[in-house]
Amino acid sequence: MPNRLEITDAVRAYGPGTGVLGASLRVAPGEVHALLGLNGAGKTTLMRAALGMVRLDGGGVRIGGVPVARLPAPNWARVGHLIDRPFAYADLSVRANLRVAARLRGLPPAAVAARVEAALGSWSLGRYGPVRAAKLSKGNRQRLGLAAALIAGPDLAVLDEPTDGLDPAGVIALREALLRLAAGGAGVLVSSHHLDEVARIADRISVMNRGRIVGGLEPGGADLERAFFALVLADDERRGEAR
Amino acid sequence: MTGFPAAFATEARKAAAAAVLRFGGAFLALGTAVLAASLAAAVRAGDEQIVAKLGPAAAATGWELLAAIATQVVGAGALLAFGVTLAWSFGREFTDGTVNGLFALPVSRTALVAAKLVVHLIWTIAVATLLTLLLLGAGLATGLGPIGAGAAGALARLFVLAVCSGLIATPAAWAATLGRGPLPGVAVAVALIVTAQVTVVAAPAGGSWLPISAPALWALDPAAVNGFQLLLVPAFALAWAAAAAAAWRRLQLDR
Numbered sequence: 417m418p419n420r421l422e423i424t425d426a427v428r429a430y431g432p433g434t435g436v437l438g439a440s441l442r443v444a445p446g447e448v449h450a451l452l453g454l455n456g457a458g459k460t461t462l463m464r465a466a467l468g469m470v471r472l473d474g475g476g477v478r479i480g481g482v483p484v485a486r487l488p489a490p491n492w493a494r495v496g497h498l499i500d501r502p503f504a505y506a507d508l509s510v511r512a513n514l515r516v517a518a519r520l521r522g523l524p525p526a527a528v529a530a531r532v533e534a535a536l537g538s539w540s541l542g543r544y545g546p547v548r549a550a551k552l553s554k555g556n557r558q559r560l561g562l563a564a565a566l567i568a569g570p571d572l573a574v575l576d577e578p579t580d581g582l583d584p585a586g587v588i589a590l591r592e593a594l595l596r597l598a599a600g601g602a603g604v605l606v607s608s609h610h611l612d613e614v615a616r617i618a619d620r621i622s623v624m625n626r627g628r629i630v631g632g633l634e635p636g637g638a639d640l641e642r643a644f645f646a647l648v649l650a651d652d653e654r655r656g657e658a659r
Numbered sequence: 660m661t662g663f664p665a666a667f668a669t670e671a672r673k674a675a676a677a678a679v680l681r682f683g684g685a686f687l688a689l690g691t692a693v694l695a696a697s698l699a700a701a702v703r704a705g706d707e708q709i710v711a712k713l714g715p716a717a718a719a720t721g722w723e724l725l726a727a728i729a730t731q732v733v734g735a736g737a738l739l740a741f742g743v744t745l746a747w748s749f750g751r752e753f754t755d756g757t758v759n760g761l762f763a764l765p766v767s768r769t770a771l772v773a774a775k776l777v778v779h780l781i782w783t784i785a786v787a788t789l790l791t792l793l794l795l796g797a798g799l800a801t802g803l804g805p806i807g808a809g810a811a812g813a814l815a816r817l818f819v820l821a822v823c824s825g826l827i828a829t830p831a832a833w834a835a836t837l838g839r840g841p842l843p844g845v846a847v848a849v850a851l852i853v854t855a856q857v858t859v860v861a862a863p864a865g866g867s868w869l870p871i872s873a874p875a876l877w878a879l880d881p882a883a884v885n886g887f888q889l890l891l892v893p894a895f896a897l898a899w900a901a902a903a904a905a906a907w908r909r910l911q912l913d914r
């Protein structure tokens with residue numbers, strides 16, 4: 417089976433030393449892949465490139481073995497994502513937002529209602545169903561965004577800082593949702609700027625710094641936080657010497 | 660245009676919940692009816708300042724006077740109202756951060772643009788209908804009595820003018836996309852109004868060839884604009900719709 421996502425030598429430069437400057441990674445079926453990096457490392461740009469939101473200057477992206485620029489429309493129905501801000505319209509209720517997300521992700525109209533109710537339940541949003549998204553707390557808006565991203569049961573989930581704003585119960589719900597997806601054969605790419613709960617359940621951890629993947633961490637290894645900073649520091653020093 | 664039914668269902672749902680559209684539509688329809696009825700009453704009462712401001716339209720009486728005043732109000736006001744709401748419909752996706760969720764979908768961005776514009780057109784027709792009915796109500800309430808053929812024609816043209824104003828606001832969608840927010844779209848709508856008004860004053864004959872001023876000229880005086888010149892209005896809207904669709908197709912979320 418082809419990788420759910422494969423990024424090869426991706427380059428998208430925004431200026432000297434910013435953007436993505438040659439990054440490769442892959443997400444296999446059934447794998448949770450965490451992308452770790454400090455702010456400005458290029459994680460969001462790399463994820464946007466993976467989803468066709470920005471075009472690369474060099475390198476390539478394949479989803480399920482198909483180049484992203486040529487991915488047929490039905491294949492996008494199998495991709496769920498949350499980049500930057502939750503997909504939530506302030507004027508719409510939580511339930512209406514999920515309905516909209518389900519339709520846009522290609523679910524047939526007859527299947528939408530059941531899928532929306534299931535999502536409300538698994539993200540503990542049931543009592544907020546009739547509430548407008550504008551009235552939600554940041555954490556509940558993030559839950560709504562995650563529920564919308566994953567509502568169609570994707571084969572590939574790309575989630576940028578998914579724990580942002582979540583309370584511990586929300587983090588557990590996310591962790592369980594991702595493990596369930598992976599157990600069903602989906603590939604999951606999550607980014608974080610620190611070793612949060614989700615990064616700790618990853619099967620693979622890649623560290624990104626200044627636009628490049630500079631190494632990996634052993635999942636379940638001891639003192640991951642220290643190893644992460646050591647990798648970043650070593651890369652900074654190496655580049656300092658190269659200059 | 661993959662996924663148009665889903666895109667249309669989405670945009671219709673968003674429009675039904677949008678306070679901006681409700682207030683914008685009510686403001687235009689109710690505002691026109693109240694303003695036209697008040698100005699008509701002022702003319703009937705012999706207010707010289709209002710008569711001077713309205714120009715030749717003040718020479719009319721009864722329903723014709725009401726329709727002529729409403730046409731002048733709608734000529735500029737509808738383009739502003741529809742320009743603002745259309746700019747909001749496209750620009751909010753950027754300022755609300757929902758644009759990310761409109762990428763990487765089985766629904767093409769061309770389908771999303773088409774759905775937004777079709778919903779805008781439906782909403783335009785609904786507001787134009789409400790505006791015409793309210794004006795009718797205002798006329799009856801102020802005792803204008805039965806409507807003659809001339810006034811009925813003027814009211815029908817007013818309805819068409821309101822719908823055409825929605826069509827000629829289309830560049831606002833393109834500008835809100837390029838500028839990534841509602842404000843550039845609003846600025847373009849204002850620029851369209853100024854251009855139309857200046858053209859009509861500076862070169863009245865040329866105004867009938869300009870799609871942004873032809874509908875108002877036609878609504879005030881049907882003989883001033885021919886059918887071909889009026890047909891340029893939907894052509895203008897389609898061209899700008901194509902430009903907006905192209906802007907969304909090329910769009911990258913890189914800033």
